[in-house]
Amino acid sequence: MLEKILLLLSLSLSVAEGLCKPGVGEAYKVRFSIKTALGDQAYPWNKNEMFLFRAALAFAMRDFTNGEEFGVSDIHPCNETQRVSFWFVVTRPKTMDLVDKGTVEMAIKKSRNRINGAFLLTDKTLEFDGIYPTLAAPVSPDTPPWLIVFGVVMGAVSVGIIALLVYPLVQRKLKKNMDADDEDSDEETGVKTAENGANDGIYNSTFSDDERFTQM
């Protein structure tokens, strides 16, 4: 009895090892960059972390296939390197059939965030070779902000132009009302002649023409 169990176990192990061949078939390569992501707080890679990975992937398969009872033993890693990268294949529970690449890919894509979260990593530091992360669409507000600033600037400038054009007209009106009393203007000329003394009156430059010659 014991021998039969041992035989079955070793058979399954050898089959599994035979299943996981890097680069061929339904195998995927995964790469961890823990030190890049966490720096000083990086955890060391060991068998426990590998167990977590297999568990997370089994969860992803279960979630995608809606309940098919994948277990930790259905995820078979191989060729682990010091880089912390390895290949893995997924087999169906109970049978030893390999799950095809497409299904694995879609399962991983669906639960990518959960897998990343389990390891405190991101899409860039936990890479699956060949599975491209779906990028988040940038947030675009309803009114582009530049239109708002443009509106503010143009509004201010238009108000300024109108103010500049209207202001002298208003001033002229006020002056007309004030010019009703002639005493002020008489006093001014009186003062001016007293100052000029020797000169006869104010030199009116309108009468000295700048262009003596007829122009072309």
Next chain:
Amino acid sequence: MRLVLPNPGLDLRIPRHEDLERMEKQEAADRPKWDNKAQYILTCVGFCIGLGNVWRFPYLCQSHGGGAFLIPYLILLVLEGMPLLLLEIAIGQRLRKGSVGVWRAISPYLTGVGIGSMLVSFMVALYYNTLIAWIMWYFFNSFQDPLPWTNCPLNENRTGFIPECQQSSTVDYYFYRVTLNASNSIADSGGLQWPIIICLLAAWTVVCICCIRGISTSGKAVYITAILPYIVLAIFLIRGLTLKGALSGIKFLFTPDVEELMNPTTWLDAGAQVFYAFGLAWGGLISFSSYNPVHNNCVQDSVILSVVTGLTSVYAATVTYSIIGFRATEKYDTCINENIRTLLNGFELPEDSITASNYNAALHHLNSSNPDTVFGLDIKTCDMQKLLSEGVEGTGLAFIVFTEAITKMPGSPAWSVLFFIMLLCLGLSTLFGNIEGVVVPLKDFNLFPQKWPHEILTGATCFVSFIICLLFAQPSGIYWLTLFDNFAGSVPLLTIGLFEMIAVVYIYGIDRFNEDIKFMVGRKPSIFWQITWRFISPLIVLVILVFYLVTQAQKQLNYLVWDINSETFPALTSIPYPSWIYAVIFLLAGVPSLVVPMYALCRLIFVSRCC
């Protein structure tokens, strides 16, 4: 006996010294004047300090031997810039007219000089304000976090970015595609870009309101536009110096290479830069100086202006290169980290085995043991020198290099807003001088009825310019702008500057000019000014002009385009201009230069025939 060409009737055309004294006492209200001396100095400083100080001078400095470039720059500043500056300021202050009025008063045959100045000012104003429009677009878009040029837009199935953006860079894509929608060639004009149109509208409206009453409005605006850039540069200097890699940029800028001084192009570029930086021959300085009181010390003003311009150029260059150094260091670090990642992944080594410090040794070791694998990994060489010298001139500096550097700084929207406000102020203050150089000659020509107030004249000029500027709102707009920049703002200015010097020294008469300055300032100008006015400055300008024409005539006219389908993408491709461009170039460069002799000739023929 000095060499002076016969100029009959000069005394009748210009006010005598006694007239000037009388006008000064009476304070004739028909001519505008400055509220105070500070306004005048700030306006002139703002006019001289423009976008070229930020994005042309630092590039010239670095590419022509770093710190050693300051030697030809300062020498030519003193020998070429300062004398011409004093010439324009003094003649404006003496004859109390705009550029056309001044030259017409000296001799009616010389009115062509004024017309040329006006045409050049007008054409430069057109493309300069388009630059302002682009700066405004970036300014409007800086009020969001993250900045829109930080990330590429996603493609349809959201797995990656748009290929055009992926292959070039986010800032390149934002500038050439989102902002300009650049076409493949100058002939390819498909429709108008409406974001550019409304930014042009904003730009021309702002210019209009600032210049609407001449110097009574622009004189107030310069308090902000002339002072703010200095404050922002100081803020950027402090920020820049605290960033990693800033000092490598400054070192790169100022490392002297004395051998460059032997190269004649260094001296030519220095001379040309001094000439353009001072805003000479545009007519704006003459106009501004004509509003000065008669006894204003113009000699002192020209020295102050030269010193301020020179110092500001060096100051702006330091700030620019500290930011460039930061960006280059960031890119270099990213490049090295990428390579380290590729090596680690390719050789399956543990993460910390290769760091930035042992990268070179590790690469060498791996290359010697497994050269084929290393070759297959396609490691890119990270060249710090190349990163420091890429795209650091012209629009490339502001819209590509600087915007990229800003995205890497914490608090990017604030820095972006500050940077583009600074560029706006720099550009606007130069534009005030330009508009002055266009509107005042139009007034002098009496083309419009005298009753029309200054406001309507400025408004009409701005409106017409806006309509013509729609040429730059096309997808091929950037190529038209480069064309204008290269041809409208180069040869005509040198020609007109040369004619100005000849006119004042040999037609107006250097003796008379000396007497005028003695009357205005109290002292006859020293021997330095005499020698530079009579021989050195005209000679320098003539040499630069001749060399420029010779080099331009020899090479085939090419221009750079943004072409997705070309092999050199993402670098710009160089293609030749279509043949009809030569007609446009003649219009831009030839007409303002030739209007001087043509006008004199026409007047000679027609007036002498009829009278």
